[in-house]
Amino acid sequence: MTDFSYLDELCQGYIDRGYFPSCVISIGDREKTLYRKAYGANVLPGGKKQAANTDTAYDMASCTKIATATGILLLMDEGKLSIGTKLSEVLPEIAAYPTLNERIGNADMYQLLTHTSGLLDWYPFYTQQGRDFLEVFESFIGSTKIQEKMVYSDMNFMLLGKVLERLKGKNLKACQEDLKALLGAKRMDYCPDSFENTAPSCYGNSIEEHMVTERGLIFRNWRSKDRPTLGVNDGNAHYFFGDAAGHAGIIADADAYERLLRLYLNTDSPVLKRSMSEAVDGRGLGWQIDAAMYPGGCGHTGFSGAYIWVCPEKNLTVTALTNRLAFRVAHGTNTNEFRRALARAIWERV
Numbered sequence: 001m002t003d004f005s006y007l008d009e010l011c012q013g014y015i016d017r018g019y020f021p022s023c024v025i026s027i028g029d030r031e032k033t034l035y036r037k038a039y040g041a042n043v044l045p046g047g048k049k050q051a052a053n054t055d056t057a058y059d060m061a062s063c064t065k066i067a068t069a070t071g072i073l074l075l076m077d078e079g080k081l082s083i084g085t086k087l088s089e090v091l092p093e094i095a096a097y098p099t100l101n102e103r104i105g106n107a108d109m110y111q112l113l114t115h116t117s118g119l120l121d122w123y124p125f126y127t128q129q130g131r132d133f134l135e136v137f138e139s140f141i142g143s144t145k146i147q148e149k150m151v152y153s154d155m156n157f158m159l160l161g162k163v164l165e166r167l168k169g170k171n172l173k174a175c176q177e178d179l180k181a182l183l184g185a186k187r188m189d190y191c192p193d194s195f196e197n198t199a200p201s202c203y204g205n206s207i208e209e210h211m212v213t214e215r216g217l218i219f220r221n222w223r224s225k226d227r228p229t230l231g232v233n234d235g236n237a238h239y240f241f242g243d244a245a246g247h248a249g250i251i252a253d254a255d256a257y258e259r260l261l262r263l264y265l266n267t268d269s270p271v272l273k274r275s276m277s278e279a280v281d282g283r284g285l286g287w288q289i290d291a292a293m294y295p296g297g298c299g300h301t302g303f304s305g306a307y308i309w310v311c312p313e314k315n316l317t318v319t320a321l322t323n324r325l326a327f328r329v330a331h332g333t334n335t336n337e338f339r340r341a342l343a344r345a346i347w348e349r350v
Contacts, residue, residue, distance in 0.1 A: 002034060002035075002349060002350060004027060004034070004035040004037075004346075004349075006345060006349070007025060007035075007037070007342070007345065007346075008037075008039075010341060010342065010345055011023055011025060011037075011039045011342075012039055012040075014335075014338045014341075015039055015040045017333075018327075018331070018333060019322070019324060019333045019335055019337075019338055020040070020305055020322040020323055020324040020326070020333075020335065020338075021040050021041065021042050021043070021199075021200075021323060021326050021327070022038070022039060022040030022041060022042050022051075022052035022056070022199055022322070022323060022326075023038070023039050023040060023052070023305075023320060023321060023322040023323075024036070024037070024038045024039075024052060024053075024054055024056055024058070024253070024254045024319075024320075024321045025037055025038075025039075025254070025318075025319070025320050025342070026054075026254035026255065026257075026258045026317075026318075026319040026320075027316070027317065027318055027319075027346065028258045028261070028262060028316075028317045028319075029265070029315045029316060029317070030262065030265045030266050030315055033255075033258060036054045036254060036255075037054065038051070038052040038053045038054050038056060039052065040052050042056075042199045042200055042228075042323070042326065043200065043228055043326075044200065044228060044230070045200075045227055045228055045230065052199060053197070054253075054254065054255075055187070055197055055253055055255075056197050056198065056199050056253065056321075057187045057192070057195075057197065057198045057199070057251050057252055057253045058198070058199045058201070058251070058252065058253075058304075058305070058306060058321040058322070058323055059199075059201035059202075059231065059232055059233050059251060059302070059304045059305075059306070059323070060248075060250040060251065060252050060257070060302050060306045060321075061201075061232075061233060061234060061248050061302030061303040061304045061305075061306055062154070062234075062247060062248055062300065062301065062302045062303055062306075063250070063257065063300050063301070063302040063306045063307075063308055064157075064237075064245075064246070064247060064248045064249055064250040064302075065157045065246070065247055065248075065286055065300060066260065066286055066287070066300050066308065067176065067179060067188070067250055067260065068157050068160050068161055068164060068246040068247070068286070069113060069157075069160070069275065069285060069286025069287070070179060070260065070263070070272075070286070071164045071168075071175055071178075071179060072109065072113065072160055072163065072164060072286075073269070073271050073272055073275055073285065073286070075164070075167055075168075076109075076271045077269050077271050077272070080167055081109060081163075081167060082109070083108065083109050083110045083271075083285075084108050084109070084110065085108060085109050086105065086106050086107065086108050087104055087105060087106075087107050087108070087109075087112070087159060087163070088101065088105035088106065090163045090166055090167065091159075091162060091163065091166060093134065094134065096134075097134050097135070097137065097138040098138075099138055099141055099142040100134060100137050100138045100141050103118065103119075103141050103142075103146070104117055104118070104119065104141075104159070107159075109160075109163075110285070111156075112156040112157070112159055112160050112163075113156070113160070113275075113284075113285040113286050114150065114279070114280045114283050114284065114285065115150050115151060115152050115153055115156050115280075115283045116149075116150050116280050116283075117153075117156055118146040118147050118148070118151075119141075119144075119147060119151065119153045119155045119156060120144045120145070120147060120151065120153060120155075121151055121152060121153050121154075122153065122154060122155075122211070123140055123155070124208065124211070124212050124215070124217060124219065124235060124236065125137075125236050125240040126219060126221075126235055126236060126238075126239035126240040127212060127217045127218060127219045129221075129239065129240065133158070133162070133240075137155075149281060150280050150281035150282070150283050152283065154234075154236065154247035154248070155247075156247075157245075157246040157247035158236070158241075158245055158246050158247050159246070160246045161245055161246020161247070162246070164246065171244070172190055172244045172245070172246065172249075173189070173190040173191055173244050176188065176189060176190050176244075176250065179260075180256070182263075183256065183259040183260055183263060184259060185252070185255065185256035185259050185260070186253070186255070186256065187251070187252055187253040187255075187256055188250060188251075188252040188253075188256035188257070188260075189250065189251055189252070190243060190244035190249050190250060190251075191242070191243050191244055191249075192251050195230040195231065195251075198230050198231075198251060199321075199323045199326065200228035200229055200230055200323060200326040201229050201230070201231060201232065201233040201304045201323055201325060201326060202228075202229050202233040202304060202323075202325040202326060203224075203225050203226070203227065203228055203229065203325075203326070203327065203328050203330075204222055204223045204224055204225035204229070205222055205223060205233070205235050206225060206330040207325075207330065208235040209222060219239075221239065223238075225328070226328070228326060231243060231251065232248060232249050232251070233248075233303065233304040233325055234247070234248035234249070234303065234304075236248070237249040248302075248303075252321075253321075254319045254321055257306075257308050257319045257321075258317055258319050260308075261308060261309075261310040261317035261318075261319065262317055264276060264310050264312075265310060265312055265315065265317060271285075275287055276297060276298050276310065276312065277289075277298075279298075284298060286300075287299065287300060288300050288301070292340055293309075293336070293339060293340060293343060294309045294311070294343060295311075295343055295344065295347040296311040296313045296314060296316075296347070297309065297310050297311030297312055297313060297314075297316070298310060299318075301336075301339065303325075304323060304324065304325050305321070305322035305323050305324040305325070305335055306320070306321050306322070307319070307320040307321075307322075307335070307339045307342070308320075309343060314347075314350050316346070316350055318342070318343070318346060320338075320339065320342055322335055322338070
């Protein structure tokens, strides 16, 4: 069996340099877990410090998109949806919003999954709390430029979350229970019943506060910057969608995402296989394909620190959960350096 002890120095080194308070690394193949270890400790609400362990759950942030994409791809496998299905075919109520309908009514599942629908990168829906999702969308979309190339946008997956809910006839939390059952996962939840043994994701939303101000918008209901948040960091997921959205919101442990990645390693589905290899400017059918971040295969990252990587070529899955925003004083450490170093170290030895 491969010795992964060389990862101890790498992971602890990034903790010591202040990149994140804690992390859990899990490496697997088609059949089993090869290595799983926790590093560091977290300060919990109330000030108690607790060492991370291999069952500690983290905010998955945009790695939620892979759970959403998996749900969509499985529906395609079942013949309930196709890659060319237009958004307006599933959500006909879009027709009541003329500008929105013109802009995205004809966007298909391929465009949403690959971030080529023409949508801008981000908008704080929560600055219009109390209004319907499509109503807020209609209010700003006409004043934005159509993006001609691939532009990574949470809004594509907000819409895919709505597609998933409509076709399965249940809310996202219930849809997620279906995926958990398929995988045999324990902690992979929207709005979990308990935050016991969960790493803090952030202190408030300082980065988004700045982004909202930059856009000349106003929001006053920010979470406290003085208390660690157990749960979802993403502002739209938390303030607007109640912690459950297609783009962000899942709280999970490393085992759950290793199981999700193993589903792709073992799949015979042409749709799931296609999702790992076809890309537009580095974005596949949910996945990201980037040789620096994922030396082979594909993966995804989460804003608050999560990283997942699946590589059929080497029969390999890597799940690295961190909480880079869980510091009282906001700082600019970007964990991509850690992610790339981790990927290189594993790639060279497996």
